[in-house]
Amino acid sequence: MVIGRGREIELVIAGLMAKRHLLLEGPPGTGKSTILRAVAQASGHGFQFVEGNAELTPARLVGHFDPAQVLETGYRSDIWIDGPLARALREGELLYLEEINRIPEETLNLLVTVMSEGELTIPRLGCIQAHREFRLVSAMNPFDSVGTARISGAIYDRVCRI
Ligand SMILES: Nc1ncnc2c1ncn2[C@@H]1O[C@H](COP(=O)(O)OP(=O)(O)O)[C@@H](O)[C@H]1O
Ligand SMILES: [Mg+2]
Numbered sequence: 001m002v003i004g005r006g007r008e009i010e011l012v013i014a015g016l017m018a019k020r021h022l023l024l025e026g027p028p029g030t031g032k033s034t035i036l037r038a039v040a041q042a043s044g045h046g047f048q049f050v051e052g053n054a055e056l057t058p059a060r061l062v063g064h065f066d067p068a069q070v071l072e073t074g075y076r077s078d079i080w081i082d083g084p085l086a087r088a089l090r091e092g093e094l095l096y097l098e099e100i101n102r103i104p105e106e107t108l109n110l111l112v113t114v115m116s117e118g119e120l121t122i123p124r125l126g127c128i129q130a131h132r133e134f135r136l137v138s139a140m141n142p143f144d145s146v147g148t149a150r151i152s153g154a155i156y157d158r159v160c161r162i
Contacts, residue, residue: 002035005035008031008162020159022160024138025140027152032098046093047093050096053098054102055125058110063086065124075124089131097137100138100148102146105150115158
């Protein structure tokens with residue numbers, strides 16, 4: 001349940017309906033995740049929650065080939081395991097990424113590419129086209145000293161900031 005925050009909820013819904021990717025900015029505990037869950041549930045939209053931190057490698061976000069099976073069969077599409085991003089792209093879900101400013105540079109670059117190209121190329125697997133309902137919703141603490149400057153240039157152009 002969300003208490004208050006009517007204006008923010010309106011902006012989130014408007015942004016999603018306008019087919020924009022979103023960036024929620026605010027200090028920890030200001031209700032960013034709570035609002036997102038409430039909106040996602042009410043809209044019936046599937047969503048994936050991912051915690052952003054320094055260990056969020058591209059493989060963890062996108063997906064990977066089952067290492068044991070690769071040894072037996074080589075890189076085949078049936079041993080590919082979708083991560084949250086691949087799944088959200090295919091199924092047209094919301095990908096909610098917390099603390100986007102804390103993720104490694106290469107993971108961040110990948111998200112920038114997905115937002116600008118609307119597709120994701122995975123070596124040895126192929127290209128995943130973004131479903132038209134796919135949306136990246138990220139959140140960060142703008143007063144955080146970790147990585148906030150790095151985010152601004154790459155991401156701000158491609159998202160609607162709330
Ligand atoms: N507007 C709100 N309505 C109801 N609960 C809230 C609201 N804002 C914050 N909370 C509560 O405060 C806690 C932190 O909120 P959260 O959404 O996780 O913040 P953030 O994602 O911005 O760090 C949660 O337990 C949530 O239930
Ligand atoms: Mg949160």
